[in-house]
Amino acid sequence: MGIAAPEINFSDLSNKPADSVRKLQESPSRTLLVHRRGGEEDLVLTTASRAREVREVVSTTTALFVALMQHSESVRDLVTEVMPKAFPWVKFLPREDMQAFVVELVQTLEAADSLGTPAPVTQLISEWQHTAEVHADPRLLAILQEDGEDFGDVPAPGATGS
Structure with missing residues (x-):
């Protein structure tokens, strides 16, 4: 298995977008696991270059x-x-x-x-x-x-x- 992606809450993405982007850029996997509330499926945020790779x-x-x-x-x-x-x-x-x-x-x-x-x-x-x-x-x-x-x-x- 690879390196685990850093995790943030969905509210952090909207309330602290600069921090969220910094965490994404510093992540070795260039991905973030975004937790959502209310039984909604979590999201994976990644860079466009990582998605292309x-x-x-x-x-x-x-x-x-x-x-x-x-x-x-x-x-x-x-x-x-x-x-x-x-x-x-x-x-x-x-x-x-x-x-x-x-x-x-x-x-x-x-x-x-x-x-x-x-x-x-x-x-x-x-x-x-x-x-x-x-x-x-x-x-x-x-x-x-x-x-x-x-x-x-x-x-x-x-x-x-x-």
Whole structure:
């Protein structure tokens, strides 16, 4: 892990902006953790140059990983073998599903990087983790594998049935 960012309260940011900027500039990570009240999510304040650097590192790492995965089948096999180190829950997936996760992850990393957003990657990981949770629970897996009647489309939350 890196160096922890200095922390300030949101009120300090608005009441003492010069002090807040000084703390940001003196921070080795060039970031500040800004605490908010009332259950609101905390914020991370950083410099524009630091944000560009982080984006460059993520983009370069993604490009390298995608290139390696596209290079050869042996690299894809190796990545599939080491996946449990990064995502321990993949051990509950059947091997074919683990391989499908690796392929989807690479494709999604590349596409998300082209948009400059990590949201599709975190969504994909969450979806595959939920799939692993089903495989980890034999009772739930058995229920979901049973033949049953299809009740059609599920209405959107809050929608009323007709």
